[in-house]
Amino acid sequence: xxxxxxxxxxxxxxxxxxxxxxxxxxxxxxxxxxxxxxxxxxxxxxxxxxxxxxxxxxxxxxxxxxxxxxxxxxxxxxxxxxxxxxxxxxxxxxxxxxxxxxxxxxxxxxxxxxxxxxxxxxxxxxxxxxxxxxxxxxxxxxxxxxxxxxxxxxxxxxxxxxxxxxxxxxxxxxxxxxxxxxxxxxxxxxxxxxxxxxxxxxxxxxxxxxxxxxxxxxxxxxxxxxxxxxxxxxxxxxxxxxxxxxxxxxxxxxxxxxxxxxxxxxxxxxxxxxxxxxxxxxxxxxxxxxxxxxxxxxxxxxxxxxxxxxxxxxxxxxxxxxxxxxxxxxxxxxxxxxxxxxxxxxxxxxxxxxxxxxxxxxxxxxxxxxxxxxxxxxxxxxxxxxxxxxxxxxxxxxxxxxxxxx
Amino acid sequence: xxxxxxxxxxxxxxxxxxxxxxxxxxxxxxxxxxxxxxxxxxxxxxxxxxxxxxxxxxxxxxxxxxxxxxxxxxxxxxxxxxxxxxxxxxxxxxxxxxxxxxxxxxxxxxxxxxxxxxxxxxxxxxxxxxxxxxxxxxxxxxxxxxxxxxxxxxxxxxxxxxxxxxxxxxxxxxxxxxxxxxxxxxxxxxxxxxxxxxxxxxxxxxxxxxxxxxxxxxxxxxxxxxxxxxxxxxxxxxxxxxxxxxxxxxxxxxxxxxxxxxxxxxxxxxxxxxxxxxxxxxxxxxxxxxxxxxxxxxxxxxxxxxxxxxxx
Numbered sequence: 001x002x003x004x005x006x007x008x009x010x011x012x013x014x015x016x017x018x019x020x021x022x023x024x025x026x027x028x029x030x031x032x033x034x035x036x037x038x039x040x041x042x043x044x045x046x047x048x049x050x051x052x053x054x055x056x057x058x059x060x061x062x063x064x065x066x067x068x069x070x071x072x073x074x075x076x077x078x079x080x081x082x083x084x085x086x087x088x089x090x091x092x093x094x095x096x097x098x099x100x101x102x103x104x105x106x107x108x109x110x111x112x113x114x115x116x117x118x119x120x121x122x123x124x125x126x127x128x129x130x131x132x133x134x135x136x137x138x139x140x141x142x143x144x145x146x147x148x149x150x151x152x153x154x155x156x157x158x159x160x161x162x163x164x165x166x167x168x169x170x171x172x173x174x175x176x177x178x179x180x181x182x183x184x185x186x187x188x189x190x191x192x193x194x195x196x197x198x199x200x201x202x203x204x205x206x207x208x209x210x211x212x213x214x215x216x217x218x219x220x221x222x223x224x225x226x227x228x229x230x231x232x233x234x235x236x237x238x239x240x241x242x243x244x245x246x247x248x249x250x251x252x253x254x255x256x257x258x259x260x261x262x263x264x265x266x267x268x269x270x271x272x273x274x275x276x277x278x279x280x281x282x283x284x285x286x287x288x289x290x291x292x293x294x295x296x297x298x299x300x301x302x303x304x305x306x307x308x309x310x311x312x313x314x315x316x317x318x319x320x321x322x323x324x325x326x327x328x329x330x331x332x333x334x335x336x337x338x339x340x341x342x343x344x345x346x347x348x349x350x351x352x353x354x355x356x357x358x359x360x361x362x363x364x365x366x367x368x369x370x371x372x373x374x375x376x377x378x379x380x381x382x383x384x385x386x387x388x389x390x391x392x393x394x395x396x397x398x399x400x401x402x403x404x405x406x
Numbered sequence: 407x408x409x410x411x412x413x414x415x416x417x418x419x420x421x422x423x424x425x426x427x428x429x430x431x432x433x434x435x436x437x438x439x440x441x442x443x444x445x446x447x448x449x450x451x452x453x454x455x456x457x458x459x460x461x462x463x464x465x466x467x468x469x470x471x472x473x474x475x476x477x478x479x480x481x482x483x484x485x486x487x488x489x490x491x492x493x494x495x496x497x498x499x500x501x502x503x504x505x506x507x508x509x510x511x512x513x514x515x516x517x518x519x520x521x522x523x524x525x526x527x528x529x530x531x532x533x534x535x536x537x538x539x540x541x542x543x544x545x546x547x548x549x550x551x552x553x554x555x556x557x558x559x560x561x562x563x564x565x566x567x568x569x570x571x572x573x574x575x576x577x578x579x580x581x582x583x584x585x586x587x588x589x590x591x592x593x594x595x596x597x598x599x600x601x602x603x604x605x606x607x608x609x610x611x612x613x614x615x616x617x618x619x620x621x622x623x624x625x626x627x628x629x630x631x632x633x634x635x636x637x638x639x640x641x642x643x644x645x646x647x648x649x650x651x652x653x654x655x656x657x658x659x660x661x662x663x664x665x666x667x668x669x670x671x672x673x674x675x676x677x678x679x680x681x682x683x684x685x686x687x688x689x690x691x692x693x694x695x696x697x698x699x700x701x702x703x704x705x706x707x708x709x710x711x712x713x714x715x716x717x718x
Contacts, residue, residue, distance in 0.1 A: 111682040118476050145474055212581065213562070255667050261584050263667045270554070275563035276583060390474045397684050402493075405667035406679035 055146030056124030056318045063324035067099045070322070071131040071329065072106040072113075074312070076289075077182070079345035089341050093332045099325045104129075109265070110138040117317070121147040126319040130326040133181050137221055139313040140171030140387045148177045149316040155327035158334030161353045165379070166311065171387045178313040179330050182348035185284040185371070185382055186222035187307035189300040194278045201304050202230040205279050206254055212261050213278040215268045216251070220400040221385040223263070225308035226281055227251055232305065235383050244396055252403045263404040272298060284371050288347045300371075302381045309382035311351065343372050458698075465691035476685045486692045494676050494693060498700065501673040504586075504661075505654035508593035509601075512650050513643065515594070516601035520642075524609035525617075525635075541602050553592055553663050557583055584666040592660035600649040608642025609635075644712060652701055673697055 081088050090101045106129070107113045113134065117127045121142070134142065142148050153159055159179060166180045190199050194213075199205065205214050216223045225235050227247040233239050254260045261277060262268075269286055271277035273294060287300040316326045332338055336354030343350035344362050349372060356373050359366055370378055388396060465486055467478035491498075523537045544552060560566050560582040570576040582588055612635065620630030636643075658674025665671065673693065681690035 109682075111685075114476075114685070115682045122476070141475055145476070212579070212584075258668070261666060267663075270557070274558050274561035276557075276561050276581075394475060394684065394686075398686075401679045401683050405671040406675055406683070 056122060058149050059124070059126060059319045059321050059323075061323045062321045066322060067325070068102065068322060069099055069130045069325035069329050070102045070104070070128060070320075071133075071326075072104055072129040073133045073181075074107050075105045077105075077133070077312075077346055078103065079342050089333070089338055092338070093329060096332065097328050099328055101329065107133060110135050114138060114141070121145075121318055124319050126321055127317055129317060130320040130322040131314050131329060132317055133312050133314055135312050136169070136171060136310055137385070137387070137393075139178050139315060141390075141393070142315060142317075143172055143177045144390070147318050149318055149320065149323050150176050151179070151316065151327060151330075152324075155324060156331045156334065158331045158352075161334050161336060161339075163351050163353055166351050169384075172313075178315045179334070180351035181312045181314050181333075182342075182346060183309060183311040183351055184348045185300075185302060185307045185309055185374075185378075186217065186219075186226065186281065187284065187300055187302040188226075188279065189272075189282045189287045189298050190279040191272065191275070192297060192299055194275075198299060199279060199301065199303075202226050202281075205281075206259055210279050211257075211259050213276070214254075214260050214280065215262050215264050215271055215277040216260055216281040217268070217283075218263050218265050218404065220397055222283075222308050222310070223251065223281055224248065224396070224400060225383070225385045226303060229306040229308075229383065230303065235308070235385050237386065239386075241392075241395070244399075248399060248403055255404065285346070285348045288371055302378065306381050306383050309379070309384050347371060349374060461691050461695055464687050465695050467688045467691075469688075476687070478687060483688065486688045487696065490680075490689045490692045491696065494673065497671050497673045497676050498693075498696070500669075500671070501655050501697075502700070502704070504590055504593060504672060505651050505657075507590050508597065508654050509647050509651045511590070511594040512598050512601040513647060516598055516646065517605055517643070520602050520605035520609055521635075524606050525612060525614065528614065538606070541599055541606075544599060549596060550659060550663075553596065553660060556588075556592065556595070557663060560588065583664055586665070586670045588664040589661050589670045589672075592664045593654045593657060596657075596660060597650040597654050600653070601646040604645035604649060605639060605642040608639045608645075612638055640712070644709065647708075648705060652705070655701055656697060 078087050079089050080086075087103060090103055094100055113132075120127045122145075156179070159175070162175065162180060166183070167175060169175070172178045188199050188202065188205065192198075195210070224244065224247055227250055228235050228239065228243060231243070231247055231250070233243045233247070251260075255263070262271070264271070266286070268277060268280050268282060269290055272280060272290060282300070284300055287298050291298055314326075314330055316323050320326065333342065334352055336352055336358040339350050339352035339355040340358035340362050343355055344359065344366055347369070350356075356367060359373075366372055374382075463480065464478075466480075466482050466484065468481040468483040468486075469477070470479050473479075519537075519541065523534055523541075527534050527537070558564065562581050562583070567576065567580075567582055570582075571578060571580070576582075616634050616638070617630055620634050621627075625633065655672075656674050658672055658678060661670050661672040661675055677690050677693050677697070680686045680693065
């Protein structure tokens with residue numbers, strides 16, 4: 001007998017919805033228990049029952065009525081005035097546009113931030129931020145999942161200043177949904193006193209005299225990127241599971257031999273200071289900062305086989321109600337003058353053309369800093385880790401986590 | 407508890423001697439008892455039972471074919487449990503082993519401390535107060551900061567390692583941080599106040615005349631301790647060991663900061679990595695649920711064997 005649905009359209013919708021959910025559960029059996037569990041599970045955890053096809057709906061833009069923009073960023077990632085306790089460039093933005101900017105250092109890791117906001121993004125809710133700043137691979141994931149809004153480039157004329165190398169990225173063709181905030185290198189660094197000869201390759205990290213004093217990053221793409229490059233793999237190009245497995249075997253061997261002391265995030269800096277770590281895989285900006293604070297003790301280099309180049313990107317999350325204001329903010333920071341102000345403070349690679357010339361006026365010494373304005377030679381030695389498909393990402397992350405003991 | 411048992415004990419009175427008003431008062435007392443536990447009951451329902459249900463539900467979710475990262479659908483995928491247990495039983499066992507060693511160590515350090523303050527220094531209020539503050543003082547600074555400080559103190563280039571090497575207690579290339587030893591020490595140190603305080607609270611009420619009586623009956627001090635003091639302080643010991651063992655088994659800060667990547671990974675780190683890194687919500691939930699059940703099981707065994715009836 002065919003299903004008889006009620007005549008009232010509202011009732012019909014309700015019953016229909018119930019039936020379709022029931023169909024999903026039928027296969028699993030245990031109807032009532034599963035129904036109860038399902039009702040509980042979706043509400044209380046970061047999971048979504050949207051399924052692959054369901055993309056969240058984009059929020060209405062209230063920018064014209066509400067002159068504000070909320071921006072989530074990482075720590076120490078925007079020029080800060082200790083005395084005035086404000087961000088001078090943000091003040092200038094508000095003065096120029098009349099849009100109040102609420103800046104928060106909410107992001108302390110791509111994974112943890114994703115874990116925190118994913119359920120809301122999947123439901124198309126406002127996460128309280130109009131601009132978020134995340135690394136390439138997480139940017140790729142958010143765009144793929146439909147968690148970002150398409151930018152109107154007519155509102156961001158300065159976006160034309162984006163460095164040509166960053167205009168074409170495989171995760172966001174035409175940069176429709178994201179713009180680079182800052183970039184940086186992952187390479188190797190060593191304690192100049194303990195390792196007088198310096199290090200040239202990743203293989204140099206495995207010297208017997210460094211046993212138990214080497215640390216590598218817990219960001220899979222940086223550590224595995226360096227391991228893959230050492231094996232001669234072009235990480236931007238065409239490689240797959242076999243190459244990954246080989247490079248992962250190399251890493252596993254160094255961990256189980258005790259050559260690698262720990263696999264760490266940002267906290268490798270403390271181990272460099274305490275002397276527990278003498279050589280590390282690390283991020284370029286950190287070493288500049290460490291040398292500045294603790295005397296010129298460490299040296300950073302891209303390995304001969306090459307280092308990785310990563311970028312953090314500005315995006316407008318799907319539920320954000322102030323897209324036009326967010327675009328005004330992006331346009332402001334793509335003005336070379338403002339970009340140079342930020343670069344002079346954060347010491348990362350500036351993605352804006354013309355900022356180098358603008359820097360002459362702010363701090364002529366920084367114009368020659370290769371970590372802010374890298375030479376072509378430097379850029380030629382750095383490589384972008386290619387985008388992974390969802391299945392690859394899950395598989396590789398899983399195996400990498402297993403290899404580092406998790 | 408006493409509120410609930412009150413009406414029952416009153417029933418001991420022969421029924422015919424009780425007036426109607428007495429019975430009514432009894433009933434009212436019973437209702438008041440239930441009303442009084444209502445806030446606690448609602449709290450537990452909202453913040454314990456519902457989250458546990460949600461956890462259980464998520465642990466049975468499945469990833470439909472073609473789903474992207476973080477996309478799961480409700481199901482009854484019991485194989486999630488088999489998968490995570492198959493992969494991570496060593497970390498689970500290790501967590502309990504570390505927690506057990508840390509609990510025993512904390513008991514060995516914490517009991518004498520509590521005994522000194524509560525029994526030996528009884529009457530010397532000022533000294534007692536100072537020592538109690540010293541026991542609690544670590545709580546004034548963050549747990550992570552203190553562990554971080556230990557990392558610096560025990561560093562390879564630090565004074566402790568230098569002295570130990572000079573005394574040949576540690577081989578030339580030996581180290582203290584990034585070892586299993588450091589993780590267990592960190593657990594012991596961080597949970598020590600949770601062991602000491604309940605034992606202190608218990609021993610503080612100990613009637614010292616009983617110890618004197620032990621002496622009067624020709625028991626030496628060890629026998630008196632074994633047969634009088636220790637049995638009387640068991641509720642404190644049980645509470646202290648539970649308060650240490652349970653959080654220590656799920657802890658991951660100590661293992662993350664003081665451990666390495668070969669042989670110190672605890673289950674908390676795995677759950678964190680499954681949840682945030684791999685975005686395997688069902689796997690992370692299944693592991694959390696297993697951890698909870700395993701702890702519950704171990705605690706029941708323990709309390710059955712050693713415990714007072716009040717806890718079960």
